[in-house]
Amino acid sequence: MRYFSTRDQIAPVTFSEGLLMGLSPDGGLLIPEVLPTFSEKQIIEFSHYSFVDIAKIIAKQFAKNDILENQMDKICDDAFNFPILLKKSKNHTAILELFHGPTCAFKDIGARFLASAISQLQSLKKEKLTVIVATSGDTGSAVASAFFQKPFVEVIVLYPDGKISPRQEIQLTCWGENIKSFAISGFFDDCQRIVKEAFLNPWWKSNKNLISANSISIGRILPQTFYYAWAALKYFSEFGKKPGFIIPSGNLGNATACLWAKKMGFPIREIVMSTNINHAVLDYSKNGHFLPHPTISTLANAMDVGNPSNMERVLNLFKDYKEFQKEITVLSVNDSQISECIAQGEKKWGEIFCPHTATAVYAREQLQSQDWIIVATAHPAKFETIVEPLIQKSVIIPAALEKLLMKKISKKVLPAELEKLKLEIL
Numbered sequence: 001m002r003y004f005s006t007r008d009q010i011a012p013v014t015f016s017e018g019l020l021m022g023l024s025p026d027g028g029l030l031i032p033e034v035l036p037t038f039s040e041k042q043i044i045e046f047s048h049y050s051f052v053d054i055a056k057i058i059a060k061q062f063a064k065n066d067i068l069e070n071q072m073d074k075i076c077d078d079a080f081n082f083p084i085l086l087k088k089s090k091n092h093t094a095i096l097e098l099f100h101g102p103t104c105a106f107k108d109i110g111a112r113f114l115a116s117a118i119s120q121l122q123s124l125k126k127e128k129l130t131v132i133v134a135t136s137g138d139t140g141s142a143v144a145s146a147f148f149q150k151p152f153v154e155v156i157v158l159y160p161d162g163k164i165s166p167r168q169e170i171q172l173t174c175w176g177e178n179i180k181s182f183a184i185s186g187f188f189d190d191c192q193r194i195v196k197e198a199f200l201n202p203w204w205k206s207n208k209n210l211i212s213a214n215s216i217s218i219g220r221i222l223p224q225t226f227y228y229a230w231a232a233l234k235y236f237s238e239f240g241k242k243p244g245f246i247i248p249s250g251n252l253g254n255a256t257a258c259l260w261a262k263k264m265g266f267p268i269r270e271i272v273m274s275t276n277i278n279h280a281v282l283d284y285s286k287n288g289h290f291l292p293h294p295t296i297s298t299l300a301n302a303m304d305v306g307n308p309s310n311m312e313r314v315l316n317l318f319k320d321y322k323e324f325q326k327e328i329t330v331l332s333v334n335d336s337q338i339s340e341c342i343a344q345g346e347k348k349w350g351e352i353f354c355p356h357t358a359t360a361v362y363a364r365e366q367l368q369s370q371d372w373i374i375v376a377t378a379h380p381a382k383f384e385t386i387v388e389p390l391i392q393k394s395v396i397i398p399a400a401l402e403k404l405l406m407k408k409i410s411k412k413v414l415p416a417e418l419e420k421l422k423l424e425i426l
């Protein structure tokens with residue numbers, strides 16, 4: 001399988017070349033040359049497979065003819081060592097819980113697959129590399145946790161000092177060994193600027209084999225197709241109906257994976273993107289004009305995105321916006337609706353939701369049709385400062401998170417300068 005750019009201006013790359021590439025050199029995003037497809041007979045056969053078994057089948061197609069093809073069983077077993085649950089709920093609806101990994105958000109799934117694959121690749125090549133990420137919270141902890149103690153890889157995480165929650169900070173600073181995290185005196189944008197400067201800087205170029213691991217990384221999107229395939233099959237075989245998915249969306253990586261899984265032939269009826277009041281995709285769905293805007297802060301902060309980075313991958317799937325409208329519904333949910341949904345969660349659904357998942361639950365409540373799967377992207381205990389006042393009790397902390405919160409942290413504050421970071425790394 002080869003990978004092309006959405007802008008079609010580069011020679012195709014292999015799966016393992018794609019893993020190490022962030023943005024394509026022509027400014028586009030990598031996409032598979034063709035999506036693997038499966039016959040109806042195969043799909044029926046897959047119905048009773050476990051998540052990991054389905055992951056292995058699809059992963060081998062994505063890595064076909066690559067040096068990692070034969071490593072895919074091992075990579076999937078290593079990456080997916082925690083449960084993914086499809087829970088039947090009320091009102092012809094199921095909830096896909098993707099937050100039982102080490103940092104309690106769905107980003108663990110993509111980050112752990114990427115980390116496993118890259119570490120395997122570097123072990124074969126016997127070459128070291130450095131992953132550098134700027135984070136405003138969730139991404140950094142998933143990436144740090146995924147690469148912790150992986151051979152041949154070092155990780156540098158930059159986050160804005162004082163701008164993330166105390167629990168998020170612990171999850172970034174509790175690692176040590178091959179994970180180096182720094183609190184930058186400044187904003188998230190300063191962290192991102194330093195990352196960009198490092199990629200252009202001669203010292204970093206000649207001394208560190210740098211790669212990024214942000215939400216455009218193809219190695220994070222591909223594994224997200226696995227759970228859509230598995231959950232759709234499971235729902236279909238149990239209820240005989242194709243489910244629609246409602247996906248809390250920000251940079252649209254998760255929604256892209258669902259669109260790909262549908263194209264691959266898995267029984268997915270339709271897709272709803274639930275967003276907060278950041279409205280670039282909503283506007284596009286209404287009028288066909290994609291206009292990025294400055295980010296608006298909301299309660300669902302991991303979805304605070306004014307310029308969704310995977311939009312180019314989504315648009316690449318459709319001839320025009322009429323076709324987009326046919327396949328995708330966008331529903332925008334504001335902070336008071338998110339709060340109301342969290343407050344009513346136990347009464348209406350018997351569940352406590354995180355603010356991101358709450359956008360999908362709210363969207364579900366607006367839809368008349370049946371057979372929906374709500375994608376639950378994070379555990380509510382990660383956002384206790386928002387959730388607890390609304391439900392007027394404390395959220396039980398899952399064991400995985402508890403384990404991290406008990407670890408010793410080591411925090412290092414740095415001025416927002418690349419040179420200072422170099423001195424620390426030397």
Ligand SMILES: *Cc1c(COP(=O)(O)O)cnc(C)c1O
Pocket residue numbers: 105106107138215248249250251252253254255302303356357377378
């Ligand atoms: C990152 C994130 C999202 C948004 O996912 P995208 O792939 O960027 O659309 C939603 N919920 C949570 C909890 C997240 O961490």
